[in-house]
Amino acid sequence: xxxxxxxxxxxxxxxxxxxxxxxxxxxxxxxxxxxxxxxxxxxxxxxxxxxxxxxxxxxxxxxxxxxxxxxxxxxxxxxxxxxxxxxxxxxxxxxxxxxxxxxxxxxxxxxxxxxxxxxxxxxxxxxxxxxxxxxxxxxxxxxxxxxxxxxxxxxxxxxxxxxxxxxxxxxxxxxxxxxxxxxxxxxxxxxxxxxxxxxxxxxxxxxxxxxxxxxxxxxxxxxxxxxxxxxxxxxxxxxxxxxxxxxxxxxxxxxxxxxxxxxxxxxxxxxxxxxxxxxxxxxxxxxxxxxxxxxxxxxxxxxxx
Amino acid sequence: xxxxxxxxxxxxxxxxxxxxxxxxxxxxxxxxxxxxxxxxxxxxxxxxxxxxxxxxxxxxxxxxxxxxxxxxxxxxxxxxxxxxxxxxxxxxxxxxxxxxxxxxxxxxxxxxxxxxxxxxxxxxxxxxxxxxxxxxxxxxxxxxxxxxxxxxxxxxxxxxxxxxxxxxxxxxxxxxxxxxxxxxxxxxxxxxxxxxxxxxxxxxxxxxxxxxxxxxxxxxxxxxxxxxxxxxxxxxxxxxxxxxxxxxxxxxxxxxxxxxxxxxxxxxxxxxxxxxxxxxxxxxxxxxxxxxxxxxxxxxxxxxxxxxxxxxxxxxxxxxxxxxxxxxxxxxxxxxxxxxxxxxxxxxxxxxxxxxxxxxxxxxxxxxxxxxxxxxxxxxxxxxxxxxxxxxxxxxxxxxxxxxxxxxxxxxx
Numbered sequence: 001x002x003x004x005x006x007x008x009x010x011x012x013x014x015x016x017x018x019x020x021x022x023x024x025x026x027x028x029x030x031x032x033x034x035x036x037x038x039x040x041x042x043x044x045x046x047x048x049x050x051x052x053x054x055x056x057x058x059x060x061x062x063x064x065x066x067x068x069x070x071x072x073x074x075x076x077x078x079x080x081x082x083x084x085x086x087x088x089x090x091x092x093x094x095x096x097x098x099x100x101x102x103x104x105x106x107x108x109x110x111x112x113x114x115x116x117x118x119x120x121x122x123x124x125x126x127x128x129x130x131x132x133x134x135x136x137x138x139x140x141x142x143x144x145x146x147x148x149x150x151x152x153x154x155x156x157x158x159x160x161x162x163x164x165x166x167x168x169x170x171x172x173x174x175x176x177x178x179x180x181x182x183x184x185x186x187x188x189x190x191x192x193x194x195x196x197x198x199x200x201x202x203x204x205x206x207x208x209x210x211x212x213x214x215x216x217x218x219x220x221x222x223x224x225x226x227x228x229x230x231x232x233x234x235x236x237x238x239x240x241x242x243x244x245x246x247x248x249x250x251x252x253x254x255x256x257x258x259x260x261x262x263x264x265x266x267x268x269x270x271x272x273x274x275x276x277x278x279x280x281x282x283x284x285x286x287x288x289x290x291x292x293x294x295x296x297x298x299x300x301x302x303x304x305x
Numbered sequence: 306x307x308x309x310x311x312x313x314x315x316x317x318x319x320x321x322x323x324x325x326x327x328x329x330x331x332x333x334x335x336x337x338x339x340x341x342x343x344x345x346x347x348x349x350x351x352x353x354x355x356x357x358x359x360x361x362x363x364x365x366x367x368x369x370x371x372x373x374x375x376x377x378x379x380x381x382x383x384x385x386x387x388x389x390x391x392x393x394x395x396x397x398x399x400x401x402x403x404x405x406x407x408x409x410x411x412x413x414x415x416x417x418x419x420x421x422x423x424x425x426x427x428x429x430x431x432x433x434x435x436x437x438x439x440x441x442x443x444x445x446x447x448x449x450x451x452x453x454x455x456x457x458x459x460x461x462x463x464x465x466x467x468x469x470x471x472x473x474x475x476x477x478x479x480x481x482x483x484x485x486x487x488x489x490x491x492x493x494x495x496x497x498x499x500x501x502x503x504x505x506x507x508x509x510x511x512x513x514x515x516x517x518x519x520x521x522x523x524x525x526x527x528x529x530x531x532x533x534x535x536x537x538x539x540x541x542x543x544x545x546x547x548x549x550x551x552x553x554x555x556x557x558x559x560x561x562x563x564x565x566x567x568x569x570x571x572x573x574x575x576x577x578x579x580x581x582x583x584x585x586x587x588x589x590x591x592x593x594x595x596x597x598x599x600x601x602x603x604x605x606x607x608x609x610x611x612x613x614x615x616x617x618x619x620x621x622x623x624x625x626x627x628x629x630x631x632x633x634x635x636x637x638x639x640x641x642x643x644x645x646x647x648x649x650x651x652x653x654x655x656x657x658x659x660x661x662x663x664x665x666x667x668x669x670x671x672x673x674x675x676x677x678x679x680x681x682x683x684x685x686x687x688x689x690x691x692x693x694x695x696x697x698x699x700x701x702x703x704x705x706x707x708x709x710x711x712x713x714x715x716x717x718x
Contacts, residue, residue, distance in 0.1 A: 096699045111690070
């Protein structure tokens with residue numbers, strides 16, 4: 001096994017994995033708090049990819065060319081817009097179904113993802129879109145023709161992902177908002193009795209999840225440069241796999257699952273077959289759900305009558 | 306019934322329109338064009354105006370109209386017809402529909418075939434989702450197994466159309482069992498995601514296994530024959546041309562007409578089988594399991610067999626639909642079996658009312674024929690499906706057509 005190829009795949013895997021982790025947070029928090037799979041979360045990420053391109057185009061129109069300013073402003077724009085979208089989706093498509101049977105919110109979520117996909121396709125066209133490369137330059141290790149590299153953009157991704165997770169962790173663990181979130185997750189009825197507006201908390205969780213998906217969307221879009229209205233599905237399923245792998249409902253689990261999945265996928269693509277890397281990810285998802293549905297860090301659920 | 310004040314409705318409508326304007330502003334108003342953009346500010350304004358009006362109208366309607374309607378989940382009803390009446394009625398209906406073949410153009414025959422294929426798919430998925438309550442998001446996998454079973458079976462084993470139908474049903478049913486086995490312990494959303502994973506795995510394998518399936522290039526599927534008659538201009542499978550036997554002039558619609566007639570009969574038989582299954586012990590077990598698994602198991606119902614049989618039954622129907630799809634297209638490729646297809650069939654089942662057989666047929670016909678009738682509708686088709694799925698879940702979770710459960714009267718009572 002070539003050390004440099006291995007190193008390169010590990011770098012790629014970490015980068016991929018940290019973005020999976022960011023999206024996985026949205027799945028895991030929503031599942032933790034209302035026990036539903038927000039199937040439309042992948043499409044929220046897809047929307048943020050479009051917002052990135054639109055934001056960059058508008059900023060360029062106003063003559064801003066500093067790449068860091070561009071990235072920062074685009075990210076703020078994408079986060080604000082996408083969290084509003086997340087909250088709106090929750091309000092319209094999921095809140096009325098709080099008391100319905102378990103299938104209803106899931107079907108409604110599939111409906112929402114069809115709406116988002118088709119809406120973006122209709123408004124922006126079906127063709128591939130792209131963004132210009134903003135951050136150039138690489139950091140190389142090894143000799144001239146035998147090396148592995150990490151681009152500056154990849155470094156930005158890892159740093160921003162860590163930063164975002166740290167902020168999220170702080171909010172959840174050390175603020176009143178986070179306490180309300182955790183209380184609602186543990187026992188919604190009791191939290192309500194104690195005066196927590198659980199509807200607001202749930203909306204907030206959707207907003208946070210969407211915001212992190214927007215962070216991931218901006219980062220991935222800037223890194224790969226191209227996207228279409230269909231990217232939400234596969235990325236969404238993989239991020240969900242990451243959430244399940246780490247133990248759904250667990251925040252550190254989402255990040256851990258994301259990184260493990262990213263590493264596994266890029267090592268598989270590098271050393272086994274890149275054609276079958278999606279098959280591998282899906283097979284991993286199926287395998288975990290069958291053999292260890294509670295994931296690595298999750299608690300097993302007991303069904304009560 | 307209390308009416309909400311109009312001023313409040315107005316305020317809420319304005320708020321909804323404002324949110325819509327913000328949300329659709331960048332996506333509809335600024336259209337990407339390379340790294341640049343063009344503006345189209347009218348679009349978000351139009352959408353917001355539409356939301357304003359709709360929200361206002363919805364606010365003026367009495368609240369009870371918009372409340373979820375699910376009080377009478379199931380209405381009992383005695384069977385209205387005797388079996389021979391049903392058979393006779395079915396035959397008459399079949400002949401009536403079959404006579405359409407004489408007037409329809411090749412184009413409309415192709416549309417009719419696709420509509421019937423979706424009816425079949427809807428009936429199959431309805432067994433799994435509607436009756437047994439197992440949300441299967443990978444249904445298209447079984448459809449693919451049927452279609453590829455026919456195309457590859459012909460290529461490697463020389464199987465014909467008629468042999469392929471039962472074999473595809475068997476093969477897809479076996480796949481259903483195999484895939485159903487590991488997910489027995491799961492329910493609800495985990496099951497949905499695992500089946501989604503299975504469906505995607507099947508598609509990706511078909512797409513990447515170049516040596517066996519031809520990969521993205523697909524495989525040719527042979528045209529069906531009937532006792533050695535072939536419905537093409539030139540004989541390719543060692544039979545005789547149909548039009549020469551009957552002294553007719555050749556027309557390219559003959560093949561489609563033939564497929565349509567066979568498919569119509571298959572749909573009829575499936576419909577009969579599925580509606581009879583509901584009244585049988587196995588069908589009742591499916592529905593009981595959907596309502597409460599723990600209670601069923603406590604009462605000694607074999608949940609393993611019940612779930613597997615639902616999966617297998619639904620999958621076989623999907624497999625048969627796949628054979629007809631391959632036969633009518635003459636060609637199969639993995640593109641036809643994306644997740645979107647599963648979502649579409651799910652939309653059909655949901656729109657028709659989970660568990661309602663006739664609702665599913667109506668929904669399938671509506672969703673496939675509507676885009677043909679209304680060209681403008683075609684672009685917005687998926688958008689409308691999406692909204693319909695959300696609205697129906699909120700407003701009428703049991704579908705537009707409320708299902709009725711047949712029951713049997715004891716003789717003499």
